[in-house]
Amino acid sequence: MRNAILNLEASRIREVANAGLGRKDVLAFWFGESDEVTPDFIRQAAIDSLSSGETFYAHNLGLPELREAIAAYASGLHGQVTADRIAVTSGGVSALMLAVQALVDAGDDVVAVTPVWPNLTAQPAIMGAKLRCVPLKPVDGAWTLDLDALLAAITPSTKLLIVNAPNNPTGWTLSREEQQSILEHCRKTGTWILADEVYERLYYEPTPNRCAPSFLDVAATEDRLVVAHSFSKSFLMTGWRLGWLVMPSAMTEHMGKLVEFNTSCASVFTQRAALAALARQDEVTPRVVAHLKTCRDTLVPLLQAVPQVRVSPARGGMYAFFQLEGHPDSLVTAKRLVAEAGLGLAPGEAFAPEAQGWLRWCFASKDLSRLAEGVRRLENWL
Known part of the structure; x- marks a missing residue:
């Protein structure tokens, strides 16, 4: 087996979750998903598809009508995006892996902004790339980017920049000005940008287009930019495993070949469900975002009232990322919280070494009382 695979670290989030499997008394906030079921009309579209016998292969790049619908959806948020730039994928994870496979050779220089969901740093490692991380820095519980440090790290030898904003786990979000500076710099160095923007609709600042700033807002059609998206978060469809990529049109045909050899x-039937979700998006996403903002605004003040906690409200995403003073080993702490308090959180070290001593709490809870009970358990444990 390849050393790159042997040396991969198993998910620390799963390690903590496995410690609590089978315990009904554990309040689980470790995974990045809502506990709300996918809306009925989306599920019914999949049922109808199966009932009509749609159990066969589809086009590698996705159903033409879904690609058109995604293009229209993206255009409504970011200006014109055409269907010939869209590839439908079997989940956002697959979208990101396909992009890395398409762009990175063994030995290539890749830069990533961290802390970040561990898949984004594992994927270039799987390809044998040389990964360099530029860490965000915490200030009063909020994480910020040293833009000069990031630009200095991106050189003409840098093949790919990976950036996730709104960010999992920190909630940090790029500004439009930062995106413009990064894009202009990468144009000069010839560096590709892989932007994970799956949380773009889960954004709590007032904006005219109802989402976080996107590289699609500032990039030209044929810029070296690939943007990854997913139906998981904004449409309550985590288990459906459906995502998409936006890329330069010259790249799309080749991405179809990669999809063929992956999945x-x-x-x-999942694509039919996605079509239903997009057709009635205003019945789902605005409500989801409003509820998640209520969840954030319920949980964060409760955490801020705990003396040992340092936390700031996330601008985007679905997580409270907080520092727990006096508990520097986040994996040990997370396991103890499961065993001793019945509270399931994700350890900060799963996302980057600089996040040691931090914990991630997914606040996407249908029942707000679960959040309050979780804080009560944390306080009692402390």
Whole structure:
């Protein structure tokens, strides 16, 4: 087996979750998903598809009508995006892996902004790339980017920049000005940008287009930019495993070849569900975002009232990322909280070494009382 695979670290989030499996008394906030079921009309679209016998292969790049619908959706948020730039994928994770496979050779120089969801740093490692991380810095519980440090790290030898904003786990979000500076710099160095923007709709600042700043807002059609998205978060469809990529049109045909050799295609019935979700998006996403903001605004003040906690409200995403003073080993702390308090959180070290001593709390809870009970358990444990 390749050393790159042997040396991969297992998910620390899963390690903590496994410690609590089978315990009904554990309040679980470790995974990045809402506990709300996918809306009925989305599920019914999949049922209808299966009932009509749509159990066969689809086009590698996705159903033409879904690609058109995604293009229209993206255009409504960011200006014109055409369907010939869209590839439907079997989940956002697959979208990101496909992009890395398409852009990175063994030995290539890759830069990533961290802390970040561990898949984004594992994927270039799987390809044998040389990964360099530029860490965000915490200030009073909020994480910020040293833009000069990031630009200095991106040189003409840098093949790919990976950036996730709104960020999992920190909630940090790029400004439009920062995106413009990064894009202009990467144009000069010839560096590709892989932007994970799956949380763009889960954004709590007032904006005219109802989402976080996107590289699609500032990039030209054929810039070296690939943007990854997912139906998981904004449409309550985590288990459906459906995502998409936006890329330069010259790249799309080749991405279809990669999809063929990875998964062949996304299942038709999940794509029918996605079509229903997009057709009635205003019935889902605005409500989800409003509720998540209520969740954030319920949880964060409760955490801020705990003397040992340092936390700031996230501008985007679905997480409270907080520092727990006096508990520097986040994995040990997370496991103890499961065993001793019945509270399931994700350890900060899963996202980057600089996040040691931090914990991630997914606040996407249908029942707000679960959040209050979780804080009560944390306080009692402390």
